[in-house]
Amino acid sequence: xxxxxxxxxxxxxxxxxxxxxxxxxxxxxxxxxxxxxxxxxxxxxxxxxxxxxxxxxxxxxxxxxxxxxxxxxxxxxxxxxxxxxxxxxxxxxxxxxxxxxxxxxxxxxxxxxxxxxxxxxxxxxxxxxxxxxxxxxxxxxxxxxxxxxxxxxxxxxxxxxxxxxxxxxxxxxxxxxxxxxxxxxxxxxxxxxx
Amino acid sequence: xxxxxxxxxxxxxxxxxxxxxxxxxxxxxxxxxxxxxxxxxxxxxxxxxxxxxxxxxxxxxxxxxxxxxxxxxxxxxxxxxxxxxxxxxxxxxxxxxxxxxxxxxxxxxxxxxxxxxxxxxxxxxxxxxxxxxxxxxxxxxxxxxxxxxxxxxxxxxxxxxxxxxxxxxxxxxxxxxxxxxxxxxxxxxxxxxxx
Ligand SMILES: [Zn+2]
Numbered sequence: 001x002x003x004x005x006x007x008x009x010x011x012x013x014x015x016x017x018x019x020x021x022x023x024x025x026x027x028x029x030x031x032x033x034x035x036x037x038x039x040x041x042x043x044x045x046x047x048x049x050x051x052x053x054x055x056x057x058x059x060x061x062x063x064x065x066x067x068x069x070x071x072x073x074x075x076x077x078x079x080x081x082x083x084x085x086x087x088x089x090x091x092x093x094x095x096x097x098x099x100x101x102x103x104x105x106x107x108x109x110x111x112x113x114x115x116x117x118x119x120x121x122x123x124x125x126x127x128x129x130x131x132x133x134x135x136x137x138x139x140x141x142x143x144x145x146x147x148x149x150x151x152x153x154x155x156x157x158x159x160x161x162x163x164x165x166x167x168x169x170x171x172x173x174x175x176x177x178x179x180x181x182x183x184x185x186x187x188x189x190x191x192x193x194x
Numbered sequence: 195x196x197x198x199x200x201x202x203x204x205x206x207x208x209x210x211x212x213x214x215x216x217x218x219x220x221x222x223x224x225x226x227x228x229x230x231x232x233x234x235x236x237x238x239x240x241x242x243x244x245x246x247x248x249x250x251x252x253x254x255x256x257x258x259x260x261x262x263x264x265x266x267x268x269x270x271x272x273x274x275x276x277x278x279x280x281x282x283x284x285x286x287x288x289x290x291x292x293x294x295x296x297x298x299x300x301x302x303x304x305x306x307x308x309x310x311x312x313x314x315x316x317x318x319x320x321x322x323x324x325x326x327x328x329x330x331x332x333x334x335x336x337x338x339x340x341x342x343x344x345x346x347x348x349x350x351x352x353x354x355x356x357x358x359x360x361x362x363x364x365x366x367x368x369x370x371x372x373x374x375x376x377x378x379x380x381x382x383x384x385x386x387x388x389x
Binding site: 024027028031032035036039040043044049052053056057060061064065125128129131132151152157171172173175176178179180182183186188189191 | 201202204205206208229232233235236237239240242243244245247248252253256257259260261263264
């Protein structure tokens, strides 16, 4: 891990400066620090492990290749997530490999737990994820991403606004809309044990 | 507090979640209380389905791939972006404008100088017929005359042999692409200013 002469671990800003000069260990350290956050966001967005890894990989290569465009106004993580966000939305648009529950009418067919998923027995993690992914998939990609950035990464409204290039008010509206929609898509009352 | 304000505050908190008004509303409004309970369930569902992060081995493989891609010259030029201080930028612009002005002045004086081209005196001056050749509008003088082609290009006329006139187009730059001369001049001034 790149360290300053005093032994103090470099902050992202210093690592970015080093990476701009072609310092590969600095690039690797930036990757190591932010890969998990990028993966979580991409995975929630795409619902598929391999697609999420692809989005992280492509996003990171783009980020490092365009470091001169990084103004430093927001942190490197926000900037990287912005790139991964775009990569994930593109990938989702192209591949449409989001797990599907075979739902029909979007607005009038709330997702029910599968019949074999007896709430009394408790749902396993894969079942729960399948149910949630199905509901998330019914949100528009941008609204879905707003919700994911907030719920998964606990980003501030300002950070989400920067990543999505929208006003803060839009972020808050999307969050409110997403929660209302998710509540209507999910039969949350039927899921007793979590 | 209205119901819509309560659900909005629960969805996208502004920090008033703990306010007594919100608590009072939730205690008195079964609809909002049910909404809040479902919202909490949604949060629990979210927490229960958090992605399992890839193992270190998987990440190492991804990094190996990234590192290999970064080695490709088309992916990573790793060039330092040139930084120009504001003062230097102003100096460069001023020099560019001065260069352009000097060139314009030189062109102006060249065309007005006594030994320089005198379009009015030479163009359209009839040429004495040689060996019975019909008169032409080409001037025959010691200095090569200028003319303007039908397409608007400035040309130098040179009599190579009796009855044979060679036209050479005058261009500030290589203008083989037949770009409009005015545009070419503007281009030249712009590039001079940028240097
Ligand atoms: Zn209410």
